[in-house]
Amino acid sequence: MNYPYKSHIYLAEVVLNVQNLERQTTFYHQILGLEILLQTEQEVILGCGEKALVHLREVQDKTPIRQLYGLYHMALLLPSRQDLADILKHLLEYQIPLVGGADHGYSEAIYLEDLEGNGIELYWDKPMSEWDIREDGRIIGVTEELDAQAIYELGRELEPFTIAAGTRMGHIHLSVNNSRSASQFYQAVLGLSEKFSLPSASWLASGVYHHHLAVNEWGGPNLEQRQPDQLGLAYFTAEVTDKEQLIAIHEQAQTKGGRCEWLSSSELLFTDQNGIAFLVRKVK
Numbered sequence: 001m002n003y004p005y006k007s008h009i010y011l012a013e014v015v016l017n018v019q020n021l022e023r024q025t026t027f028y029h030q031i032l033g034l035e036i037l038l039q040t041e042q043e044v045i046l047g048c049g050e051k052a053l054v055h056l057r058e059v060q061d062k063t064p065i066r067q068l069y070g071l072y073h074m075a076l077l078l079p080s081r082q083d084l085a086d087i088l089k090h091l092l093e094y095q096i097p098l099v100g101g102a103d104h105g106y107s108e109a110i111y112l113e114d115l116e117g118n119g120i121e122l123y124w125d126k127p128m129s130e131w132d133i134r135e136d137g138r139i140i141g142v143t144e145e146l147d148a149q150a151i152y153e154l155g156r157e158l159e160p161f162t163i164a165a166g167t168r169m170g171h172i173h174l175s176v177n178n179s180r181s182a183s184q185f186y187q188a189v190l191g192l193s194e195k196f197s198l199p200s201a202s203w204l205a206s207g208v209y210h211h212h213l214a215v216n217e218w219g220g221p222n223l224e225q226r227q228p229d230q231l232g233l234a235y236f237t238a239e240v241t242d243k244e245q246l247i248a249i250h251e252q253a254q255t256k257g258g259r260c261e262w263l264s265s266s267e268l269l270f271t272d273q274n275g276i277a278f279l280v281r282k283v284k
Helices: 021-031 081-093 148-154 179-190 243-255
Strands: 010-018 035-039 043-048 051-058 070-078 100-103 107-113 119-125 168-175 193-198 201-205 213-216 232-240 259-264 267-271 277-282
Touching: 010 021, 010 070, 010 168, 021 035, 021 043, 021 051, 051 168, 070 081, 070 232, 081 107, 081 119, 081 148, 119 168, 179 193, 179 201, 179 213, 179 243, 232 243, 243 259, 243 267, 243 277
Parallel strands: 010 051, 070 119, 168 213, 232 277
Antiparallel strands: 010 232, 035 043, 043 051, 070 168, 100 107, 107 119, 193 201, 201 213, 259 267, 267 277
């Protein structure tokens, strides 16, 4: 079975370790408009429809996120430009500070952070006919000025605000020590191909998408390797439909220096050279 864009993987929820569960839940629910799917005293799962997108877990650690390798941003893919306009208008009406915005050629995106500094991208994909797809399979990305005013003017005031139906996890962007080494690791383990690269960053995808995963070394060489219960990214999740594919992923990880363990017959937890964890599970 192939997922959208002939991909063999599907990105699911991102799990974040947070210091203040109540405030972070309010942010993701009321500001981003995600639904609360499950809530206990120690954790909250939020998503869209019945699909989990963000899983918050309260921890006691206080290590600043910016001292650690881990999440650069998680990117929520909205179905349309109208949906991006609606959430942009909502964020600005609530005076939520934005980190930036860009036209990437294949997408239009805005960037912000949650209350504890975890990066978030909100974007929509332009039609594939507008993408710069080369004969060798590369998909060239650019960073040009976003026509934010036009998008804002397109936005509607929605009360109560909820994120657009059909929103899903589009890609994960990681901060790593060495982008070339990390790129080679994820290409080998997850069966991804490099779609675009810079000396300090790499964009990877399964199928004909522009990227499901990106890695960069923009944080420098002196950040700390992640530990399991530190603030920020606990792990991100990818889904596959083939048990043989799960076994192959396990075999590749063992040869590439990552740590991996079976959590069940259908779930594998990996840790890369930066201490970044990711879960791969087989679904029906």
